[in-house]
Amino acid sequence: MHLVHNYVTFAQNSRKQRRPGILVSEDLKKALRDRASKIVVLFGIVSLLGDFKYEGFRSILPVLVESLGGTLVALGFAWGIGEFLSYGLRLPFGVIADRSRRYWLMVWTGYMATAISIPSIGLVKSLSALVGLYSVDRIGKAARTPARDALISELRGIGTGRAFGLHRAIDQAGAILGPLVAGLVISITNDPRLFLLLLVVPAVVQVAVLLVTQREWVRQGYTIPLQRGWNELRFAELKGTIPIMLALMLFGLGLFQIPFVLSELSQSQMPLAYALAQVCYIILAMVWGALLDRVGIAIMLLVYLIACIVPTAMLVSPFLAAAVWGASWSLHEVGFRFVLAKLVPTGRRAAAFGLYAFIFGIATMAGSIVLGGLLEISLHYGVLYAIGVQAVGFATFYAILKRRVGGALVSSR
Incomplete structure (x- = not known):
């Protein structure tokens, strides 16, 4: 309401009062688009930092499995169980998010799971511990993704396709930087575990940016409207x-x-x-x-x-x-x-x-x-x-x- 009031006041005081409606409309559209874009960019940075961590880890997964005495079968199992958990669990987590309406809780839970589990892999001494922590990361991704996408889809003033396109573009930059930095650290130190321990830094930054993102969402007054109960509608x-x-x-x-x-x-x-x-x-x-x-x-x-x-x-x-x-x-x-x-x-x-x-x-x-x-x-x-x-x-x-x-x-x- 404050935003609309400010633009109305501006239009009334403008010299171009012959077409104030058009002036207000265009300015308001631009303001809404800019604010929505800001949230998309913030979500993108959060996802970029997440991709930096887990894609960096996944790029050296074969080295880690081998260092713990694992075979190619073990490598395939670790990768396969991770993909299954990441995709398969998005359905129940998506339902939970819609039924509970705690979208931000699901987002926070998912990102915190990755922030804690991936750097911790640098401390493991057994293959089972590695697979366990990697599974926690994949479950976290399954938990946060449907809720985060639902939040992005509610943004007004920016096209839905552009919103998801911008988010994915920023997000994917982390998928490039993570493996490249992992390769650089390993080439200098010959220690893949050091790279994992260093991931504590982007994890802390990610938490800070996610906090800013949620505050901006709330400040702009976005909500997801309440629908009829799931017991009535189901699917x-x-x-x-x-x-x-x-x-x-x-x-x-x-x-x-x-x-x-x-x-x-x-x-x-x-x-x-x-x-x-x-x-x-x-x-x-x-x-x-x-x-x-x-x-x-x-x-x-x-x-x-x-x-x-x-x-x-x-x-x-x-x-x-x-x-x-x-x-x-x-x-x-x-x-x-x-x-x-x-x-x-x-x-x-x-x-x-x-x-x-x-x-x-x-x-x-x-x-x-x-x-x-x-x-x-x-x-x-x-x-x-x-x-x-x-x-x-x-x-x-x-x-x-x-x-x-x-x-x-x-x-x-």
Whole structure:
């Protein structure tokens, strides 16, 4: 109210009083956009610091597992259980967030879990302790992600696609910086545990920035409106999103995942290819967000077409495939949040984000297992599988769009 009052006063005292309504409207829109952007940037910095920690850790996970006497099977188990917990638990945590309406509590719990667990891994003496602490980190990610996305989706004055695109772009910078700094520290000290212990510093900074973010959210007066009880509605309001979720699930089922791309490179080339993928992710995140706001989710058809290029590019260069993978993953990460924010009513979005993550996590795990088996036989079999599944996904998504022409799926406006 103070903001509106100030702008009204300004308009009344302005020399351009012949069109005060337009002047107030445009100034107010800009003010709301700037304030919403500030919160998105703050959330992005919090996520950047989180990615810096856990992506830095994940980049040296093989070294840590080997130092504790683990085998490749142990490495695969540690990675697999982490991905399962990170995706699979987002559904119950999303439901808890919407039912309890304690979104900020879920966000704080999730980020604190990572802030404590990842640096603590530098002190472990056994493989079981490493897996246990890594599991705490992944559970924390599952807890915070649906609630955080629900909070971002409520921001006014900035397009939903732009908000998620900006957040993902800032967030992903940490995924590049973490591994690069880890490599630098190890090259100087030859001690991966020292890098983990040093992560206490970004953890403290992250807590401080998260506190500022919450205060800014409250200061601007944002709330998530109360909806009818879950005992009455259950998942009724999410039924309309299931076809879209299943169509996007096919993207995960057939995606030629980045580990398979990196497996074709030497150890010295792997970090460079991974960094290239993340750079492409960051550059395109804002582009995808702007296109989604302008065109609508018909843009999501591109995610299947780009994903088809990844395995094809493998036949040319793994570096090219890594870059294309970054482009496809960027569109998916921005796009699915945009879609659900448009289709799901406020107060139900955390559960929707969680449900999709659960479905997508299962699809990604299954697809990776199938693709890995096919690649053991021949690269060409893996390429054919990936392209075939993406083609089915494209056809499915296109059919859904045709049935909903004129609805929320076609335009974001």
